Amino acid sequence: MLSKHLKKLGTGMLNKGIILFHSSNYAMWADNVLKKKNIDHRLIPVPRELSSDCGYCIEFENNSAAEVTKLLKNENIEFDRIETI
């Protein structure tokens, strides 16, 4: 699903991950935490293929997936799921 989305974007970013949240409020929280830890990431609109939500999710370098997951869990930031390739 994710690779289909990335191909569609034409980015060829096959080393990316996406964190999906139940709400953009949590995406903003995660964004704040990742910024503080200097983890390369960006907020992007939620890809329609992945979720029907209106807001944004976070795209990050897949090689930091473990760290990202750990940070979110440590901060008790609830998220729907992380999709990586």
Added chain:
Amino acid sequence: MNIGSKLSKTNLVYFDNSATSFPKPPAVVDAVVEYMTQAGGNPGRSGHRLAEEAGEIVFLARKALASFFGIKNPMNVVFGPNATDAVNTALKGILNKGDHVITTHLEHNCVMRPLNRLSGDGIIDISVADGDEIGIVSANEIGSLLKPSTKVVVINHVSNVTGVIQPVREIGKMCRSKGVILIVDGAQSGGIVPVNIADDFIDIFAFTGHKALYGPTGTGGMIISDDFDHKILRTLKEGGTGSISDKIEQPDFLPDKLESGTMNVAGIAGLLKGIEFINSLPEGVNSALSHKLTLQKYFIEKASKKVEGFKSYSQTGSPGITSFRMEGFTASDITQQLSDRFNIMSRQGLHCAPSAHQKIGTYPEGTVRFSFSVFSTIAEIDYAIEALKKIRNRNA
């Protein structure tokens, strides 16, 4: 910009800060303008840059409020228009038929009217703690009113009429030990006295942004304790939240559950700067408090000496709020003359708290209330005392 330095360039003296603080710190004004001109998206909805910037402002405000009021989870900061809305949401969302509620005589109508409605509809019964002669209640007294059906204690932290401070921590501790929910009306305490929701055993704290947090009107909401089970809160409003948009069911997680519709982002941008302003004071909220205590003591002591017939209904130690009367004059006459002749803004009447005025013996006439901010000065108080003397002497 320092405590006690006058911000307003006009000769206006503004002593109605318990109604809404004025003026606001310049950074608050700048943030509102900046949102409207530079970062004006709708947070949590669209996926573009301006929406993200708006979302970041809202998140940073949640985080600042969580830290300011002593909770860990910023998602437990729920924005709404004011404390009244938060109190209504809490009471009507929690209480069920047959529940018993304990409150005090010093409540504002934002508590009394929802309780009256729920009682009138046959849903709840209410006990009102008498308190001592100035309305301060103790944990023991609240405890003595507990019934097996007591679900909620709701209490005005700082009286908007007299400035009396209730011993919330002591009451909270008792409530927690008995499994009773404590809802605090913090309209006059947030930014005025230190509040720590965890240490004070508060479950829901209703706050307003436009008084002692120095934000714009139309900002406020509730801070929900990290330990509180929000699942028991029914929603009073449902609608678009930007989340789980494929479903018509309201989200059951905070803050989305309680934040339907577009929020007042311009106001929240200002509120964030208001909180940062308080945090920037040397000792934060304690600096603001100590300034107001000093001013209030000075005002009561000097006016009592210099103004014949002056009677204060507040005690020194109230955080910048003084209710008073002047023998031979109605409260409305004094307020009008202060405004018309001396450009001094005060508030007369019952302050939306008839029960509190009954308790202190000033119902139905009410009192004149002076309420100071960090920008109020001793010179302004001296000027106001001279004005009261002139009114007293009927000196046209």
